[in-house]
Amino acid sequence: MLLDLGPDHRTEILRRMHSKLIAQFGRVIRPDDKRRDPMWTLVQGVIGARAKTAVSNDNADRLLAEYGSWERVAEAPIEDLTARLQTATFPAMAAERLKACLQEIIAQRGKASLDHLESKDTADAMAWLETLPGIARKISAGIMNTSQFNRKALVLDSGHRRVVQRMGLVPAKADTTRAYDELMPLLPAIWSAEDLDEHHLLGKRLAQTICRPKRPDCPSCPVGADCETGAAL
Template sequence: MQLDLGPDHRTEILRRMHNRLVAQFGRVIRPDDKRRDPMWTLVQGVIGARAKTAVSNDNTDRLIAEYGSWERVAAAPLEELKAHLQTATFPAMAAERLKACLQDIIAQRGKASLDHLATMETEDAMAWLETLPGIARKISAGIMNTSQFNRKALVLDTGHRRVVQRMGLVPPKADTARAYDELMPLLPPEWSAEDLDEHHLLGKRLAQTICRPKQPDCPSCPVRADCETGRTS
């Protein structure tokens, strides 16, 4: 007989974390008109490794404006794509991964479209996405959560993952996929897809300003009381 141990204490920590980050940084709400179609979101993710969001957004907008369709992007010569992605952090890798990913989608679906994911459960849709070249958990969650799909999937970039690892909410050596699998069951059940989006954006901001990779400013951290690392520093 399995005992019901009640709710996990980490769920309440996540609630407090969210509220304290809102108090520190203010609300970070993504307007509906900033939610792009899923293919745009996929391309932005594939070409955005180690790049600032504004740069990746600009590159994605310029590609679709230049070629007119993602099918034409997929058919473009690799060297041509590299030239269009010179502001990406790794333009050669970005071009190769994007071309491979788009060609794979077209081969499977007959066109560059993710419309079929709309009828799939979120976990199944993410699993399908992660079979594509260049798509790992951060990008698959981003496609499901931040695009017009607007699903309950928590995006975890390197900074946000560092925060929850230092807090002790996930194992210290967990990769993004494992951290996601650990956190999703802990999220407050009342949180909407928009709340998950805001939680990520707040966690990302904390990582950029206070919980930095080196020399974190623990005394200034609004979540220090719930952080295993902060309490001992």
């Protein structure tokens, strides 16, 4: 017989973390008019590896403006796409991945659209997305959560993942997929899709300013009381 061990203590840590990060950084709420079409969100994710969000946003906007449709982007020569993605961190790789991803969507769906995912539950939709070239867990979660789909999926970039690893909320060597699978059941059930989006943006802000990869400023960390790494110092 399985014993009911009650709620996981990490859920309460996540609640405290959220409140303390809001107190530190203020609310970080994505306005509805900033939620873009899922295809735009996919493109922005595929071309955005290790690039600043503003750069990836600009590149996605420019591609759509110059070509007029994602189908036309899929038809463009790699050399042309690479030239238009020079501000990306890895222009040639971004161009190759984007073209392959768009072509696969069109081959399966007949057009560059993710409308069919509207009828799928979030886990199934993410599983389908992750069969596409260049799409892993961070991007699939981003498409479901930050686009007009507005679903409950937690985005985890490398910085946010570093925070929750240092806090001991997920295993130290967990990749993004495992960290996501560990954290999703722990998130307070009352949290909305918007709450999950804000939680990621706050975690990202913490990673960029205090919980840096090297020389983290643990004495200044607002969540230090719940952090295994900080407690060990």
